[in-house]
Amino acid sequence: MATLSPILKQATPVVVDHAAGSWIHATDGKKYLDFTTGIGVTSTGHCHPDVVAAAREQVGKIVHAQYTTVMHKPLLELTELLGKVLPQGLDSVFYATSGSEAVEASIRLARMATGRPNIISFQGGFHGRTVAAASLTTAGTKFRSGFSPIMGGVHVAPFPHWYRYGWDEATAVDFALKELDHLLLTISAPGDTAGFIIEPVLGDGGYIPTPVAFLQGLRERADKHGIVLVLDEVQAGVGRTGKFWGHDWAGITPDVVITAKGLASGFPISAIAASAELMGKAWPGSQGGTYGGNAVAAAAGVATLGVIQRENLVENAQLRGDELRTGLEALQSEFAGIGNVRGRGLMQGVEFTTADETPDAPTALAVQQAAIKEELLLLTCGPHGNVIRLIPALNVTSDEIQAGLARFTQALKAATSSPYDH
Numbered sequence: 001m002a003t004l005s006p007i008l009k010q011a012t013p014v015v016v017d018h019a020a021g022s023w024i025h026a027t028d029g030k031k032y033l034d035f036t037t038g039i040g041v042t043s044t045g046h047c048h049p050d051v052v053a054a055a056r057e058q059v060g061k062i063v064h065a066q067y068t069t070v071m072h073k074p075l076l077e078l079t080e081l082l083g084k085v086l087p088q089g090l091d092s093v094f095y096a097t098s099g100s101e102a103v104e105a106s107i108r109l110a111r112m113a114t115g116r117p118n119i120i121s122f123q124g125g126f127h128g129r130t131v132a133a134a135s136l137t138t139a140g141t142k143f144r145s146g147f148s149p150i151m152g153g154v155h156v157a158p159f160p161h162w163y164r165y166g167w168d169e170a171t172a173v174d175f176a177l178k179e180l181d182h183l184l185l186t187i188s189a190p191g192d193t194a195g196f197i198i199e200p201v202l203g204d205g206g207y208i209p210t211p212v213a214f215l216q217g218l219r220e221r222a223d224k225h226g227i228v229l230v231l232d233e234v235q236a237g238v239g240r241t242g243k244f245w246g247h248d249w250a251g252i253t254p255d256v257v258i259t260a261k262g263l264a265s266g267f268p269i270s271a272i273a274a275s276a277e278l279m280g281k282a283w284p285g286s287q288g289g290t291y292g293g294n295a296v297a298a299a300a301g302v303a304t305l306g307v308i309q310r311e312n313l314v315e316n317a318q319l320r321g322d323e324l325r326t327g328l329e330a331l332q333s334e335f336a337g338i339g340n341v342r343g344r345g346l347m348q349g350v351e352f353t354t355a356d357e358t359p360d361a362p363t364a365l366a367v368q369q370a371a372i373k374e375e376l377l378l379l380t381c382g383p384h385g386n387v388i389r390l391i392p393a394l395n396v397t398s399d400e401i402q403a404g405l406a407r408f409t410q411a412l413k414a415a416t417s418s419p420y421d422h
Helices: 049-059 073-085 099-114 131-135 169-186 212-225 246-250 295-310 313-334 361-373 398-415
Strands: 016-020 023-026 031-034 092-096 118-122 154-157 193-198 228-232 256-259 270-274 338-344 347-352 379-381 387-390
Touching (some): 031 398, 049 295, 073 092, 073 295, 092 099, 099 118, 099 131, 099 193, 099 228, 099 256, 154 169, 169 212, 212 228, 212 246, 295 313, 313 347, 313 398, 347 361, 361 379, 361 387
Parallel strands (some): 118 154, 228 256
Antiparallel strands (some): 092 270, 256 270, 338 347, 347 387, 379 387
């Protein structure tokens, strides 16, 4: 009898029977509040009626229409809708299936367009598990170790993680930009550097917002040296941070945007967008893939973008994210084990530390597991595994945020030592 790989670890013991909105109904009869959303994928909640209807209708028409062989209507519609929300000037789109594929397409494009070999990524970034994407990933050694040699031509610069360094944000940004300039002087000359790639909010690396000033500094250096600035919006994009794109907080325009996860409410589709001029510098035959831009996934994407617009879900993400952040910060003042609360919109992280401010992974895991007993689903992240990430659906309600905070509070009480004495 076949079984799943023993290397796959389940974060929860839940077996799903069905789900709707922010709620998962398990086969054991329990109803769980889902603050994982498939790692930020089910953006419009589970089984939004509009998305379900669009997918059902498309399945009855054609499931797989390989888009370099025959074109299909959903992909044309999705491209048109994306054109309305993509950064100005990024008017050419290539579709793939996974975030890793899109990441690899972006760095291939950067290298081909510039004729340069090197890519600079930043500490703590997660860009995927395939060889090239994992070579850019430093969110943890588990993503890149054990299958060397990995792709060459990748250099890693410091990320301005103010909390880790024990600095204020401005000091961390100044340090990280100076170190990037030093890297360009000593390791990868600008004339050898094809691209910078960074997440506007680190995902697996610990739910750390990239400071606005740092993104602006990257844009300045990319412009100065003719380097392609790639924003990996796989997790932070499509409204997750309270703006449609995570980099919108910095007021910059990247050269390439990568999107996936929340684009189709759970159906697998990814894309990169660039200007037609830049995209046209990719070599003929360098972009393709059997399942890229799948017809059913594209139809779900069209429906997802429609729901996000009609239901004002980007604004809802900001409002509900503010409520969530306020509640988490109140808990930080109550529970000694919470060292830091951070995030943007509905992408919030809670970092657990010991009394001497070292990472406390056992407590984070204990709280995450205790939350399951409170029928709240959460995930951990960060290189130490000491950060709990809260990722509600974009259409989560205020009542559901409050319910989640109440359940999280009970999990904290059950899994940690006594709160601060008052």
